[in-house]
Amino acid sequence: MGIVLTVIGSLTNVSAQDTTLTLIAPLGGEIFYTTRDTTVDIRWSGVDDTISVRLDYTVDNGRIWKVIADSAKGGLFVWNIKGISPSASYRMRVSQLRPPGAQDNVIYSGHSSPVSDAWWSPSFDRVVSVAAEAHIWDAQQSSSSPLVTLPVPRATYYSVRWSLDSMKIVTGSDDNKAVVIDVPSNTVAQSITHPDVVTKVELDSTGQWLFTKADDNRVRVYNLPNGVARATHSAGSTLEDMVLNAQGLRVLLCANEARVYGRAVGLPLAFTGHDVGVISGAWSPDGTKICTVGGDATIRLWSATTGVEAWNVNDPKEGVRCAAFSPDGSLVAVGMADSTITVWDVATGQRRTTFAGYTGAVRMVAFTSDGTLLAGASDDNFARIHQLSTNTTLRNLQHNDDVSVVRWNESGDRLLTTSRDGTARVWQVREIVLQSDTSGTFTIAPPPPAFARFTSTGDTIQIRENTTITVALEGAQFLDLAQIDSVRLHMVFDPSMLFRIGSSVPLENSFEDVITDSNGIRRSRQYFEVTLPLPTSDAPLFTVSFQGER
Numbered sequence: 001m002g003i004v005l006t007v008i009g010s011l012t013n014v015s016a017q018d019t020t021l022t023l024i025a026p027l028g029g030e031i032f033y034t035t036r037d038t039t040v041d042i043r044w045s046g047v048d049d050t051i052s053v054r055l056d057y058t059v060d061n062g063r064i065w066k067v068i069a070d071s072a073k074g075g076l077f078v079w080n081i082k083g084i085s086p087s088a089s090y091r092m093r094v095s096q097l098r099p100p101g102a103q104d105n106v107i108y109s110g111h112s113s114p115v116s117d118a119w120w121s122p123s124f125d126r127v128v129s130v131a132a133e134a135h136i137w138d139a140q141q142s143s144s145s146p147l148v149t150l151p152v153p154r155a156t157y158y159s160v161r162w163s164l165d166s167m168k169i170v171t172g173s174d175d176n177k178a179v180v181i182d183v184p185s186n187t188v189a190q191s192i193t194h195p196d197v198v199t200k201v202e203l204d205s206t207g208q209w210l211f212t213k214a215d216d217n218r219v220r221v222y223n224l225p226n227g228v229a230r231a232t233h234s235a236g237s238t239l240e241d242m243v244l245n246a247q248g249l250r251v252l253l254c255a256n257e258a259r260v261y262g263r264a265v266g267l268p269l270a271f272t273g274h275d276v277g278v279i280s281g282a283w284s285p286d287g288t289k290i291c292t293v294g295g296d297a298t299i300r301l302w303s304a305t306t307g308v309e310a311w312n313v314n315d316p317k318e319g320v321r322c323a324a325f326s327p328d329g330s331l332v333a334v335g336m337a338d339s340t341i342t343v344w345d346v347a348t349g350q351r352r353t354t355f356a357g358y359t360g361a362v363r364m365v366a367f368t369s370d371g372t373l374l375a376g377a378s379d380d381n382f383a384r385i386h387q388l389s390t391n392t393t394l395r396n397l398q399h400n401d402d403v404s405v406v407r408w409n410e411s412g413d414r415l416l417t418t419s420r421d422g423t424a425r426v427w428q429v430r431e432i433v434l435q436s437d438t439s440g441t442f443t444i445a446p447p448p449p450a451f452a453r454f455t456s457t458g459d460t461i462q463i464r465e466n467t468t469i470t471v472a473l474e475g476a477q478f479l480d481l482a483q484i485d486s487v488r489l490h491m492v493f494d495p496s497m498l499f500r501i502g503s504s505v506p507l508e509n510s511f512e513d514v515i516t517d518s519n520g521i522r523r524s525r526q527y528f529e530v531t532l533p534l535p536t537s538d539a540p541l542f543t544v545s546f547q548g549e550r
Contacts, residue, residue, distance in 0.1 A: 021046040021435045028440020033447040040079045044094045092439040097431035104428035107142045114420035124409040129424040130157030159200045163207030172198035204248025213242035233261040245283040254278040282323040293320035311349030326371045335362030355386045368412030375406040447481030480536040487534045495526045498546040505542040
């Protein structure tokens with residue numbers, strides 16, 4: 001005689017400062033599991049319970065922070081992590097903030113003519129800007145005098161770049177030269193003469209590859225410190241713009257047609273979809289797509305590999321000037337010739353939103369590194385900041401003449417602008433951090449596989465003797481992390497040998513059946529089911545009593 005015990009159902013896993021502001025929890029090293037009801041208690045101290053703090057997290061060591069709560073109070077916030085992506089690189093931050101004010105903005109007025117370009121230092125605490133001269137200035141305080149005047153002659157400078165390693169600054173000007181400055185010594189490392197005015201310069205991320213655009217309608221490629229061009233790429237007609245991809249390997253030339261070249265000599269990939277030439281363009285962050293804007297008032301998205309067009313749209317009433325992709329590559333923003341910025345879905349070519357309010361051509365557009373804000377520079381003397389999530393304009397930043405450049409710092413809280421009014425400015429866009437504290441790294445992960453084993457006691461009994469069978473949970477692992485409320489157990493016994501006389505829990509779906517065993521003998525079988533709450537640790541579940549039959 002005996003009992004056969006099986007389980008119907010499965011164990012389904014869920015993929016799962018003087019007071020100093022101090023983050024108490026999490027501190028780092030913890031593992032949190034993304035089950036259906038898992039939460040993380042975020043605790044802090046050092047400020048009064050009535051003071052609001054911002055809570056945010058990062059998974060890329062602080063490059064991008066995502067807000068959990070903008071105004072948490074009381075020293076405790078319960079964060080529901082259901083649906084949060086697994087990672088072992090989470091860090092938490094608590095910050096006390098204040099709104100930005102006019103005193104937080106920086107004006108640099110040391111130039112004697114319109115400021116055509118500017119670039120952040122890699123540490124974002126200084127700026128290099130160019131007009132009739134090239135200056136480095138303090139991005140933390142207003143001034144009319146530079147920290148450093150670069151050793152270049154007076155000219156009309158059109159473009160400037162600062163290398164990521166902070167060692168080089170490159171300028172392009174109407175004296176037909178691209179000049180490479182050694183920043184630590186403030187000396188000219190190289191002066192590369194061109195046949196015509198150098199209107200744009202670009203450096204790759206290593207600072208070794210220099211691309212120049214000149215008014216002879218050619219782009220030249222240099223492998224620094226060699227000042228001899230490795231390649232000279234022709235636009236074939238008037239060269240309107242040059243755009244380097246993020247990888248620094250390929251360059252887009254915008255002219256009557258769009259041409260894509262590499263670092264070496266070779267034939268281009270040509271795109272001829274525009275009817276009236278290409279004004280400007282942008283590369284997707286991964287370098288696979290290009291968006292160009294043309295004199296035919298069209299926006300065209302095409303493959304950077306094949307040159308095949310994916311979609312196009314046009315706005316003959318507006319005309320187009322510039323374009324920029326969002327950091328994740330899902331959106332492309334286009335500055336229009338008269339009064340708007342339009343934002344387009346890269347995958348579908350559908351318009352996502354339009355930001356109005358401009359009364360002049362939008363010359364440049366730029367996304368923050370987290371893709372939440374978009375800035376536009378316009379001929380109406382304003383730079384404007386737009387919020388993508390609400391489709392609203394947050395700030396109108398006024399110069400006294402046309403605004404030509406908008407560039408964000410890495411954290412997206414400050415915006416650099418240049419203008420024909422002879423100034424370059426840094427605008428504090430987001431709140432000022434008064435104090436903050438950041439945790440070490442912790443993990444958010446799916447739960448490990450859950451396990452349960454159900455056992456029953458057994459006995460040998462005589463006819464008319466009684467016995468009680470105990471069904472128990474043994475070897476339970478991680479059941480507290482599994483998405484299970486209850487379990488249904490299915491049991492069967494031979495009624496010709498046992499008579500059920502009682503149980504500690506209600507039984508369900510009891511019925512009798514006849515089967516033929518392996519010897520060809522027909523035998524009765526009685527079935528019943530039990531549905532029980534599932535404990536999270538080993539425990540007895542229920543008992544069933546039987547009496548032996550003849």
